[in-house]
Amino acid sequence: MTFLSVFSPARFFSEFRLYKKALFFLLLVISTPKKQPINVYRLVILFGLVCILHINHDRPAWLDFFLDRRKTDYLFQDQAKPNECRVSSVNNNDCESIFPPSPKYNLIYTKISIKISTSFFFFFFSKTFHKNCFKKRRKKIPQNLTMTSDITQDRILILDFGSQYTQLIARRVREAGVYSELYSYDIDEKVIIDFKPSGIILSGGPESVYLENSPRAPEIVFKLGIPILGICYGLQTMSEQLGGKVSAGIVREFGYAEIVIEKEDKLLSGLGDENGKMQVWMSHGDKVSELPEGFIITSSTPSCHVSSTSNEDMKYYGVQFHPEVTHTPNGVQLISNFVHKICGCGNLWTVAHIIDYRIEQLKEQIGDEQVLLGLSGGVDSSVVAALLHKAIGDKLTCVFVDTGLLRLNEGNQVMEMFAKNMGIRVIRVDAEERFLTALSGVVEPETKRKIIGREFINVFAEEGRKLNEVKYLAQGTIYPDVIESAAIKGGKAHVIKSHHNVGGLPDDLKFELVEPLRDLFKDEVRRLGTSLGLPHEMLYRHPFPGPGLGVRILAEVKKEYADILRIADDIFMQELRQSGWYDKTSQAFAVFLPIKSVGVVGDGRRYAWVISLRAVETVDFMTARFAHLPYDLVDKISTRIINEIPDVSRVVYDISSKPPATIEWE
Numbered sequence: 001m002t003f004l005s006v007f008s009p010a011r012f013f014s015e016f017r018l019y020k021k022a023l024f025f026l027l028l029v030i031s032t033p034k035k036q037p038i039n040v041y042r043l044v045i046l047f048g049l050v051c052i053l054h055i056n057h058d059r060p061a062w063l064d065f066f067l068d069r070r071k072t073d074y075l076f077q078d079q080a081k082p083n084e085c086r087v088s089s090v091n092n093n094d095c096e097s098i099f100p101p102s103p104k105y106n107l108i109y110t111k112i113s114i115k116i117s118t119s120f121f122f123f124f125f126s127k128t129f130h131k132n133c134f135k136k137r138r139k140k141i142p143q144n145l146t147m148t149s150d151i152t153q154d155r156i157l158i159l160d161f162g163s164q165y166t167q168l169i170a171r172r173v174r175e176a177g178v179y180s181e182l183y184s185y186d187i188d189e190k191v192i193i194d195f196k197p198s199g200i201i202l203s204g205g206p207e208s209v210y211l212e213n214s215p216r217a218p219e220i221v222f223k224l225g226i227p228i229l230g231i232c233y234g235l236q237t238m239s240e241q242l243g244g245k246v247s248a249g250i251v252r253e254f255g256y257a258e259i260v261i262e263k264e265d266k267l268l269s270g271l272g273d274e275n276g277k278m279q280v281w282m283s284h285g286d287k288v289s290e291l292p293e294g295f296i297i298t299s300s301t302p303s304c305h306v307s308s309t310s311n312e313d314m315k316y317y318g319v320q321f322h323p324e325v326t327h328t329p330n331g332v333q334l335i336s337n338f339v340h341k342i343c344g345c346g347n348l349w350t351v352a353h354i355i356d357y358r359i360e361q362l363k364e365q366i367g368d369e370q371v372l373l374g375l376s377g378g379v380d381s382s383v384v385a386a387l388l389h390k391a392i393g394d395k396l397t398c399v400f401v402d403t404g405l406l407r408l409n410e411g412n413q414v415m416e417m418f419a420k421n422m423g424i425r426v427i428r429v430d431a432e433e434r435f436l437t438a439l440s441g442v443v444e445p446e447t448k449r450k451i452i453g454r455e456f457i458n459v460f461a462e463e464g465r466k467l468n469e470v471k472y473l474a475q476g477t478i479y480p481d482v483i484e485s486a487a488i489k490g491g492k493a494h495v496i497k498s499h500h501n502v503g504g505l506p507d508d509l510k511f512e513l514v515e516p517l518r519d520l521f522k523d524e525v526r527r528l529g530t531s532l533g534l535p536h537e538m539l540y541r542h543p544f545p546g547p548g549l550g551v552r553i554l555a556e557v558k559k560e561y562a563d564i565l566r567i568a569d570d571i572f573m574q575e576l577r578q579s580g581w582y583d584k585t586s587q588a589f590a591v592f593l594p595i596k597s598v599g600v601v602g603d604g605r606r607y608a609w610v611i612s613l614r615a616v617e618t619v620d621f622m623t624a625r626f627a628h629l630p631y632d633l634v635d636k637i638s639t640r641i642i643n644e645i646p647d648v649s650r651v652v653y654d655i656s657s658k659p660p661a662t663i664e665w666e
Helices: 009-016 019-030 040-053 062-069 072-074 092-098 101-126 127-134 166-175 190-197 232-239 333-340 352-366 380-397 410-421 430-440 445-466 479-484 522-531 560-580 631-644
Strands: 155-160 179-184 200-203 228-230 243-262 277-290 298-300 303-312 315-317 370-375 396-402 426-430 469-476 513-514 586-600 606-617 648-652
Touching: 009 586, 062 513, 072 380, 155 166, 155 190, 166 179, 166 333, 179 190, 200 232, 200 333, 228 232, 228 333, 232 243, 232 277, 232 315, 243 303, 277 303, 315 333, 352 380, 352 469, 352 522, 370 445, 380 396, 380 522, 396 410, 396 445, 410 426, 426 445, 430 445, 430 479, 445 469, 469 560, 560 606, 560 631, 586 648, 631 648
Parallel strands: 155 179, 155 200, 200 228, 228 315, 370 396, 370 469, 396 426, 469 513, 606 648
Antiparallel strands: 243 277, 243 298, 298 303, 303 315, 586 606
């Protein structure tokens, strides 16, 4: 017989008379829920069951085939007669000894096979099995998600000694998939114990440990028996508190340095190059001059004898450099080594979990109340809008304030973008005259920021009072805003500048604050936005400061200056996009300088204002370097600005990195 005849449906029905069962099985398969169509996997199972049921009172041909794979000739021969040898490669005289006919055996085998196969069939296609095994369901985070839930079961505690990079450490830990929280170094010991950290990181700081009343780590840190990593000042205070010594260095190190790895411990595992060297970022004047008992030197530089150290028995580690900044290429891997190899943490902190967690938080905090969001059109407020819209729907109202300090045509672009992409209710307020009046005569940058922030709040309050039952004010505050304002949890960071959207609201304002991005960095916010379905052009638009052009005009803010700066900035952006450099830079903008310079245009003398161009490359906006734009491109931008704006006679390019400079001029 042919190969197909072995599995012929005619033989199946005629020899076993199972047409009723076959029909029942077919109806059972067809009647499975429409949401889950019959897939290939189920069809394969069905085909296998049909094969099992297809047994005549002789020995089944396909069984002979599986009993001896060498007898494949059989499948291509005519059907053998009952009780005759079916394998051409075997002598007829030997058939009986190899496969003796046994009708009784075959009948029993047939009945048993039918019962077993029927049971399996019901098992695979029962509704219960279908529901539990075939239906794809999205795993949800429990609604009662708390700080002790699965995604935070592995956790790193970071103690802040005042470094401007402290929350960068938290960000790097989270990049490694581990939850982290940041507290001031002088936190109550009970909080540390209750937090139940898997490990502790001691941050850097601006103080010197050998000075009187300098910050110290709580003693409980060294009694918990958990891994510790000290960074810069954290290394120094750990060394001093454990019996070592710290002294002022003769040579200070600020910037790039190359350490030589002398002993590869778990922290430095796999980080050195073929010569045992590693590029790092230093920022210190003091250094460890004497190590505590049990510690060894693991790396050094010519001017810093102890650039890293460890006591692996105690699981204490320290580095003089900053692994958290982007200027230390292998810094992310170093922190990953600490949280995974040393602390034994998993990888549970992910964007998907964060979104679910935040949405549940917003639902619990807001309930059925109304929310007013101050919308700027930037990345942060856009992601806040998406989160709130997903969490509370039409209970969200956005207010877009046109301060007169926005980029060219930005107001119209923002309205079009949100109407097209998000379908959220947005109220536009034209407040240019109001802001310019409030800023009249003001030059000092901090004062300008506070005035702009105050006016923002006042406008929100006025618009909120026009809406019924608005209880909450939402803001797009993110980690860098909070860090640079020294507004972290009890933090000791030195204030660099304030932000209009950081801190409490005025006492007379009845809104409560909602800040769902307060503990996230810029790239984390962008990844959140991507997962929420926001368009690329919205998420990867260059950041724009909350105070707008007010902090890019280094003088009293006037409409004349703002108009000049708007056009110059727009020319800059046009050329960056056309050349392909817009997406290569993280932030770019023009700055109005309140000085005039002599120039020659045509045959005439021009005495006009100066514009500075600023473009940087960064990942986290905590550290950055100036973008190395091609000279031809800078030349083209400069030529266009001077030719197209009569009130500009000179263009300069800012080549400062952060640190020491900040990204914005004010």
